[in-house]
Amino acid sequence: MxxxxxxxxxxxxxxxxxxxxxxxxxxxxxxxxxxxxxxxxxxxxxxxxxxxFSLLGRDILIVLPGRNETTGGMPPITGMAPRPLTQADATALGRLPAVRRVAPLHAGQLEVSRDNRNRETLALGTTRAFFAIRQLHLAQGRALPELEPGQAEEVCVIGSRLRRDLFGNAPALGQWLRAGDRRFRVVGVLDERGESLGMDFSEALIIPVASAEVLFDRDGLFRVFVEVRGPSYMASARRQVLAALTERHQGEEDVTLLSQDSMLxxxxxxxxxxxxxxxxxxxxxxxxxxxxxxxxxxxxxxxxxxxxxxxxxxxxxxxxxxxxxxxxxxxxxxxxxxxxxxxxxxxxxxxxxxxxxxxxxxxxxxxxxxxxxxxxxxxxxxxxxxxxxxxxxxxxxxxxxxx
Structure with a gap:
């Protein structure tokens, strides 16, 4: 056959x-x-x-308040919140030998308006270092100015979609908008970028961290981003960050550290x-x-x-x-x-x-x-x-x- x-x-x-x-x-x-x-x-x-996570970078540590946030354990039965991270904590971390730069972060939802246009958006309170750590690029203007810890200034950087929603085809740089009960002057517009790690930067309002504390009426930070001096410094940076925060928090290790490698x-x-x-x-x-x-x-x-x-x-x-x-x-x-x-x-x-x-x-x-x-x-x-x-x-x- x-x-x-x-x-x-x-x-x-x-x-x-x-x-x-x-x-x-x-x-x-x-x-x-x-x-x-x-x-x-x-x-x-x-x-x-x-x-x-590649956008986060291999040299970045994220410091989260509390130990039960990522371990999956039960929350404290006393109902007490973990000790908050503060700007003073972030400043102390910036002085560590293995650390290149630090960016504290507040986050919350705010109503932003200009003239008769308004919308609910994500407001981020941070510093100039945040733009370098999160690889944020500007289409127009400049990033937040360098400010002393605790110094507030009525300036903001907005996302590309938020700019279109509030200003339409009109120029946005130098214009004022209202966020909550305060006014901010637009000094920069972010380049087109979608959502990353749960944050949609195209709709974000970025303001100085001290201004966000006043606006949100709280001292505790949402996160602290720590950029180490290189991949070889990651292990020593972890030890230094934990030691510094444990010492500042009366001997209690009450924070969680995340890195790109651990999340991956x-x-x-x-x-x-x-x-x-x-x-x-x-x-x-x-x-x-x-x-x-x-x-x-x-x-x-x-x-x-x-x-x-x-x-x-x-x-x-x-x-x-x-x-x-x-x-x-x-x-x-x-x-x-x-x-x-x-x-x-x-x-x-x-x-x-x-x-x-x-x-x-x-x-x-x-x-x-x-x-x-x-x-x-x-x-x-x-x-x-x-x-x-x-x-x-x-x-x-x-x-x-x-x-």
Whole structure:
């Protein structure tokens, strides 16, 4: 039996049993589609997280007030809040040997208005160093001025979308706006930039930290960003920051330090677990498809007993009969895998257009899913194919053999 004859037999069997073939194609396609789509979603989430934290920089430490904020523990049963971080704490951290610069941060929602236009926006109270630490670039004007600790000034930098909402096509630099019960003069407009680490800078109002304290009527800082002198200083900077704040807080270590590496490690562990869980679900679907292939192939062997006997009577060997059924299963697996892979890539492409996320199926999903589908098809079709190959021609040609 030459390869052309074998292909004609395979395609003829598929056309002769259209409903059965369609059912198997759908089962395999769903499994491959699940592997491709879920792998692409996991890869996209990983790339998005890496992109977000790459903006933070590897030389940055984020100091958060309280120890229970990231450990997942119960809040204090006394109901007392953790000791707040203050501007004095931030100033002390800026004097540490391993630290290059420090940016304290207040954050809150404020109503901002100009003339008859107003909107609710994110207000950030910080210093000039924040622009360098968070890699904020200006489209117009300048950043916040250098101010002494505790010095307030009625100036602000606004995001590009906030500028359009409040000023339209009119120039914004040098103009005044109202935030809460105070007025601020616009000295800069940020370049176009979307959301990063939960902050949408295109809609942000950035004011001096002392002005924010008065505006929000609170002393405790939301965060303190600490830039160390280089990656090699990270470990020593951690120790120095913890020691300095513990000493200032009467011997109590009541802050949490986050870095890009620690956040990436935490997210990486979560994403790895999700990827394994999703791969397990997809593998189960392919296993179910393989069992379905075995059952349907077994039924096909029983229904085609006379055909098997005829093939053996005209000289077909057991290996050729076995190849006939294995080839049908392999062809179904390849066609179903192609269908599932194409559908998965199509949905990922639509997702990229709709969300802007880097949703790309990883190479192991693109290669592994079809390979797994083919392997499952051949594995589960082997037993019925072997049964067909072992039949004797005379018994297979008996009338009762086909019943």
């Amino acid at each position: 030459d390869p052309l004859d074998a292909c004609q037999l395979w395609f003829g069997a598929l056309r002769g049993h259209r409903s059965r073939s369609a059912m198997l194609l759908l089962a395999i396609a769903i499994g491959v589609f699940a592997v491709t789509l879920l792998g692409g979603l996991g890869q996209g989430a990983r790339a998005y997280v890496l992109g977000e 490690a935490a997210f990486d562990g979560i994403l790895d677990g999700l990827t394994l869980a999703l791969a397990g679900i997809a593998a189960i679907s392919l296993l179910v498809a393989g069992i379905l292939i075995m059952n349907v192939t077994w039924i096909a062997v029983l229904q085609r007993t006379a055909e098997i006997g005829l093939l053996k009577a005209i000289g077909a060997s057991s290996a050729q009969v076995r190849l006939l059924f294995l080839g049908e299963a392999a062809l179904l697996a390849l066609l179903g895998a192609g269908l599932g892979l194409g559908l998965g890539e199509l949905l990922l492409w639509v997702g990229r257009l709709a969300s802007g996320l880097p949703l790309y199926a990883p190479w192991w999903a693109r290669l592994g899913a079809p390979a797994l589908a083919l392997g499952a098809a051949l594995l589960f079709a082997w037993l019925p194919a072997n049964h067909a190959a072992a039949q004797a021609p005379v018994q297979a040609l008996r009338p009762q053999g086909g019943r």
